Amino acid sequence: xxxxxxxxxxxxxxxxxxxxxxxxxxxxxxxxxxxxxxxxxxxxxxxxxxxxxxxxxxxxxxxxxxxxxxxxxxxxxxxxxxxxxxxxxxxxxxxxxxxxxxxxxxxxxxxxxxxxxxxxxxxxxxxxxxxxxxxxxxxxxxxxxxxxxxxxxxxxxxxxxxxxxxxxxxxxxxxxxxxxxxxxxxxxxxxxxxxxxxxxxxxxxxxxxxxxxxxxxxxxxxxxxxxxxxxxxxxxxxxxxxxxxxxxxxxxxxxxxxxxxxxxxxxxxxxxxxxxxxxxxxxxxxxxxxxxxxxxxxxxxxxxxxxxxxxxxxxxxxxxxxxxxxxxxxxxxxxxxxxxxxxxxxxxxxxxxxxxxxxxxxxxxxxxxxx
Ligand SMILES: *Cc1c(COP(=O)(O)O)cnc(C)c1O
Numbered sequence: 001x002x003x004x005x006x007x008x009x010x011x012x013x014x015x016x017x018x019x020x021x022x023x024x025x026x027x028x029x030x031x032x033x034x035x036x037x038x039x040x041x042x043x044x045x046x047x048x049x050x051x052x053x054x055x056x057x058x059x060x061x062x063x064x065x066x067x068x069x070x071x072x073x074x075x076x077x078x079x080x081x082x083x084x085x086x087x088x089x090x091x092x093x094x095x096x097x098x099x100x101x102x103x104x105x106x107x108x109x110x111x112x113x114x115x116x117x118x119x120x121x122x123x124x125x126x127x128x129x130x131x132x133x134x135x136x137x138x139x140x141x142x143x144x145x146x147x148x149x150x151x152x153x154x155x156x157x158x159x160x161x162x163x164x165x166x167x168x169x170x171x172x173x174x175x176x177x178x179x180x181x182x183x184x185x186x187x188x189x190x191x192x193x194x195x196x197x198x199x200x201x202x203x204x205x206x207x208x209x210x211x212x213x214x215x216x217x218x219x220x221x222x223x224x225x226x227x228x229x230x231x232x233x234x235x236x237x238x239x240x241x242x243x244x245x246x247x248x249x250x251x252x253x254x255x256x257x258x259x260x261x262x263x264x265x266x267x268x269x270x271x272x273x274x275x276x277x278x279x280x281x282x283x284x285x286x287x288x289x290x291x292x293x294x295x296x297x298x299x300x301x302x303x304x305x306x307x308x309x310x311x312x313x314x315x316x317x318x319x320x321x322x323x324x325x326x327x328x329x330x331x332x333x334x335x336x337x338x339x340x341x342x343x344x345x346x347x348x349x350x351x352x353x354x355x356x357x358x359x360x361x362x363x364x365x366x367x368x369x370x371x
Contacts, residue, residue: 001308004308004361006311006347007310008353009351010243011239018239022231028230030053032231032234038051038241046169046175048194048195049195051194053228054190057154057191060191061088062225066207070090074124075121076098076123076126077122079128081130081314081318081341082130083156084318086128086318087099089126096329099330106130109140118147123150125143125149127151129154131286132271132281134162152173155175157184159244160244160248173200174193174200178191182351187236206222208227251282252279254354261367268289286347287346287348288341293370304365310348
């Protein structure tokens with residue numbers, strides 16, 4: 001029995017050719033020509049004027065938060081059901097994260113709960129599209145506009161997804177992406193910031209590159225980081241971007257197949273295939289155990305592991321993170337939906353390279369543990 005990993009990328013396009021070009025030309029650092037090309041093409045694909053390639057999706061968020069000038073005294077609203085990178089970026093900048101619970105069906109931030117969390121100190125909303133369906137952006141943007149709030153869009157899981165026909169990553173002041181190998185396109189490690197605002201883009205470029213003064217290198221008015229992406233990574237990114245539509249098609253096919261195979265399995269809630277604003281792109285094929293199932297996600301994943309099926313748990317809510325509780329954040333916070341799905345949700349093999357037989361074996365294993 002071979003083990004089916006939870007995610008495997010497809011690297012059989014122009015990846016090798018472009019990497020060989022890097023090596024033959026000697027351009028391997030961030031100064032190489034693929035970085036600019038990848039930035040321009042990626043930003044254009046997302047309907048944005050500017051792209052700034054960075055080392056990963058987490059530092060893209062750090063950069064975005066600082067570039068927007070968020071800091072001490074500011075509150076930023078975000079979903080509690082997300083990766084720690086989102087809250088960490090806010091906390092590291094000295095601002096205060098304020099969490100919102102999620103919707104039980106899409107697992108995205110519950111828009112209806114956002115307005116009640118806005119105070120005189122709220123400066124921004126960090127929107128995170130989770131697992132395959134976008135957040136309902138129109139009401140969210142209307143709310144941000146009404147209260148004069150900036151919007152940071154974390155589109156790490158949404159390369160190639162649209163909201164009412166507009167690309168995810170085209171909303172708000174600034175949007176970020178990740179190119180970790182489980183994302184829709186990968187550079188091994190990598191990320192991108194996109195925006196329409198030329199000043200914001202320049203600020204991100206500077207922060208990414210240690211805030212060197214353009215007119216006087218090695219002199220700094222502000223502190224930045226080395227968050228640069230290398231030409232090797234951008235070479236991979238460019239080759240992957242050429243196949244984004246194909247990859248999204250593969251993911252949708254995977255989602256459809258899993259849904260067919262698991263539709264009448266008792267005891268699990270499957271991802272919604274669509275909402276009225278988007279069709280699921282299944283960043284991962286996730287599921288939540290019903291309350292009457294006698295075991296939780298941890299146990300389900302252990303069973304599946306024994307059957308050779310790779311799994312991952314859901315995000316653990318930000319308001320239950322020991323690191324933040326130790327800092328005195330989120331005291332007394334309660335988000336019942338996120339708390340429940342964190343304990344009862346997990347996902348099964350969902351990578352771009354997943355084959356039909358692997359899908360069938362994974363689905364059969366899920367049926368087996370629930371029978
Ligand atoms: C993957 C991911 C990130 C972080 O990206 P890395 O490249 O792994 O640092 C941020 N936000 C979301 C929603 C993600 O899924």
